Amino acid sequence: MSLSYDAIIIGSGSNGISAAIYLQQKGLKTAIFEQAANPGGSTRTQELTLPGFKHDVGSAILPMGFGSPFLRSLPLEEHGLEWIFPEIPYAHPFSDGSAHACYTDIRKTAVQLGDDEASYFNLFEPLVKDWEKLENDLLGPLGIPQHPLDFMKFGLKALPSAKLLAKHYFKNEKSRIFFYGSAAHSTLPLNSLASASFGLVLSTMAHKYNWPFPKGGAQNFINSMLSYYTSIGGELHLEKNITQLDELPESKTYLFDLTPKQLLKIKGTDFPGLYRKRMDSFKYGAGVFKVDWALSEPIPFTNEKCRKAGTVHIGFSEEEMENSEQSIHQKNMTQTPYVLVAQHSIFDNTRAPEGQHTAWAYCHVPNANTEDFSKIIEDQIERAAPGFKDCILKKSTMNSAQLNAFNPNIIGGDINGGKQDITQLFTRPIAKMSPYSTPNPRIYICSSSTPPGGGVHGMCGFNAARAVEKDHF
Incomplete structure (x- = not known):
């Protein structure tokens, strides 16, 4: 030294x-x-x-x-x-067994949305095309932007709440739920100002770069x-x-x-x-409760798109997702939370013994909450993947206090x-x-x-x- x-x-x-x-x-x-x-x-x-x-x-x-x-x-x-690039960056299953997938191809993604195809394409195509003009300003301190006009156009879309933006652009509930899946990474209530920015940035990243992992x-x-x-x-x-x-x-x-x-x-x-x-x-934000599973087989999602996705967002209605992200800031917890699931081993065979698999998931919880939400998370996944619980060989859970002990920067489970x-x-x-x-x-x-x-x-x-x-x- x-x-x-x-x-x-x-x-x-x-x-x-x-x-x-x-x-x-x-x-x-x-x-x-x-x-x-x-x-x-x-x-x-x-x-x-x-x-x-x-x-x-x-x-x-x-x-x-x-x-x-x-x-x-x-x-x-x-x-x-x-880097490992999943076939589909992320997907979102619905209660009727269907699902939307976010492909790197914007048009292929938009086609799934029916009446909302043109709106989705018109929302994301300019962002993907102009991302290099935006990235340094968006990923730095507030200042004079290098490309003021492009930055202002982004800001007009990003500053509203995810709820307001979704209702403005999308007629169908499934399209709005699909957007909520990426916007809810913010851990903010979906009616909060600027919560739309997370959905815009993360979906743009998926279309431009995929959602890879090491x-x-x-x-x-x-x-x-x-x-x-x-x-x-x-x-x-x-x-x-x-x-x-x-x-x-x-x-x-x-x-x-x-x-x-x-x-x-x-x-x-x-x-x-x-x-x-x-x-x-x-101010510190909401926390997370996290579960890791050793599985005997891949998560048996009903919909094939989810089986091909590296990340799966789970939330089965607008109301369910809005309540989930609102309640955590009121120190409450719903029985049907928004859940993020990551599937590495179906694309990376170094993650588990041959023929077996891993899965990773979390839900948002009130800051510093130490309850065990593993059953609630598993119940949500089971709704989209009947038989999931039968695949579990062993699980490991971490509440907000355990995450904070693992990394002192995760104050009360706040990962942001x-x-x-x-x-x-x-x-x-x-x-x-x-x-x-x-x-x-x-x-x-x-x-x-x-x-x-x-x-x-x-x-x-x-x-x-x-x-x-x-x-x-």
């Missing part, structure tokens, strides 16, 4: 590693300090159920990791990363990033739980891949009282690093010109509590590192 550095990064999630890589690429001396024995934050893979069954403990499907402007620039494939487990994504980082001279130090600044070597700058609640606990930061008060008001409503979409953790800087000129924040928020994309770290470069180097 060196005696002094240009930048020390605390936390080895995708944002922390991205910040370290960017600064190391610029010829600066950097090091990552991670509190856990294994790097990666939420992006880790373990045998949670039975030997030979590889489960992604946190992040599982990584479209933003594949499509991230910064991560795309890195030679991760040369460092062992191999072969062998999400951990391999982190492994490839760290392999590249150390190959260019970066240092990684594990099992270093930092509680005060003077526990770290001397450095010109420090970048914390932590949420506000954790950063405020670090001693020696010399933050003034007003800043602490504002940071203490940062803070609520991503209209008040904290761009102005996170607080409203200021540089959301990554703090009153201490040597300390920066590079976590998902900064723009653009949750997801495995590394852009929070990239943007924070650019701020450090601009301010100090």
Whole structure:
């Protein structure tokens, strides 16, 4: 370990590693300090159920990791990363046994929607075509956009609620439910301002890049990033739980891949009282309850489209999905929640012993709720895949407290690093010109509590590192 550095990064999630890589690429001396024995934050893979069954403990499907402007620039494939592209990015089953699939082909997707075919195509075709003009502005801090007109057009569609946008564009309930499936990744009520933006961005990513995942487990994504980082001279130090600044070597700058609640606990930061008060008001969002299964066979979805999809969204009516996402913010829970299911092993045979399979799923729950919702989740999947429960060999569950223990950044089960409503979409953790800087000129924040928020994309770290470069180097 060196005696002094240009930048020390605390936390080895995708944002922390991205910040370290960017600064190391610029010829600066950097090091990552991670509190856990294994790097990666939420992006880790373990045998949670039975030997030979590889489960992604946190992040599982990584479209933003594949499509991230910064991560795309890195030679991760040369460092062992191999992407798996499911036949269908995501699908949504309905109560009558039918389903809609989001194909990479927009027209093929739109045709399924009947009367809503033209509306769907007209909504997404311009977004996919112009994505390169939008991505840097959407995945960075609020500022003067590089392409103002395109950005404004997107904003007019993205700022309304998912409910309002769906009703404006789609006549049929199935089309609206289909859009809700991607919009509900926001963990916001579907009538909240800007909840439409998640549906627009994630569906655009599916049409442009698919929703891929790393072969062998999400951990391999982190492994490839760290392999590249150390190959260019970066240092990684594990099992270093930092509680005060003077526990770290001397450095010109420090970048914390932590949420506000954790950063405020670090001693020696010399933050003034007003800043602490504002940071203490940062809002955390809903939590998740997660289940992993070892299965004797693939999930027996009634509809073939779901059997060919890497991700399946489950919610059988508009009312069911709206109630599900509304109730969690009222500290309640429905018996028919919106459920996200990931199926890796039907496309990646390294995930389970031959002939057997894995599945991964979660539902949104009130923040810090510790109840067991595995039966409710299984009941929802059973509705779309009769016989699913008979395929279960073993399961592993994680409530919000267990997820928080696994990764301290998941406060109360919030996987997005803070609520991503209209008040904290761009102005996170607080409203200021540089959301990554703090009153201490040597300390920066590079976590998902900064723009653009949750997801495995590394852009929070990239943007924070650019701020450090601009301010100090």
